[in-house]
Amino acid sequence: MIAVFDYGAGNLRSVQNTLAEVGATYTVVDDVEGLNKATKIILPGVGHFGQMLRSLDAMRVRQTILDRIEAGIPFLGICLGLQALFEESEEAPGVKGLGLFAGKVRRFSEDARVPHMGWNEVEPKPPSRLFNGMGERPYLYFAHSYFVPVVPQAAATCQYAEPFTAALESGNVFGVQFHPEKSGPLGLKIVKNFVEL
Numbered sequence: 001m002i003a004v005f006d007y008g009a010g011n012l013r014s015v016q017n018t019l020a021e022v023g024a025t026y027t028v029v030d031d032v033e034g035l036n037k038a039t040k041i042i043l044p045g046v047g048h049f050g051q052m053l054r055s056l057d058a059m060r061v062r063q064t065i066l067d068r069i070e071a072g073i074p075f076l077g078i079c080l081g082l083q084a085l086f087e088e089s090e091e092a093p094g095v096k097g098l099g100l101f102a103g104k105v106r107r108f109s110e111d112a113r114v115p116h117m118g119w120n121e122v123e124p125k126p127p128s129r130l131f132n133g134m135g136e137r138p139y140l141y142f143a144h145s146y147f148v149p150v151v152p153q154a155a156a157t158c159q160y161a162e163p164f165t166a167a168l169e170s171g172n173v174f175g176v177q178f179h180p181e182k183s184g185p186l187g188l189k190i191v192k193n194f195v196e197l
Helices: 012-021 032-037 049-058 062-070 184-195
Strands: 002-005 026-029 040-045 075-079 086-089 101-107 116-124 139-144 154-160 162-170 173-176
Touching: 002 012, 002 032, 012 026, 012 040, 012 184, 026 032, 032 062, 040 062, 040 184, 049 062, 062 075, 116 162, 139 184
Parallel strands: 002 026, 002 040, 040 075, 075 173, 086 101
Antiparallel strands: 116 139, 116 154, 154 162, 162 173
């Protein structure tokens, strides 16, 4: 069972629609019990880094998410769900991320137009499992003001003011900065690739 985690904000409906369109069986969960039953976990996210992490702590699921990832459950973080995997963010100084990966989420420079919104070209790094069958430079839909710098786990990069991590893969952990649920047929393909892992 794929569990879509609801922390009280986020693009749940569009993620649900995408999963339904690719024929995936899923349920929306909001507690430890739901996460513990999951065979895959999706953490969609829009909004504020601090708000999201404080919500996860208030719901007492931070450690459960980390435990499930450590147990090998495939995990996909979308947009803010990707950023939450890192130690901290300039968006919320003093708020600890999940800390699965080292580094700080940064804000685009003042001379860049923010938010970075709309379609942009992504450069996958083979052999990416999420981008299997996607072509060399797919266009995907972004909406964000903060970004993960290019990290060793990057499965794809994008250029906007500077290069940044558009997607990451590390073992059973996946994250995308773009919104696959708003990226048309290519977004559907990425979600299908995750579902079929």
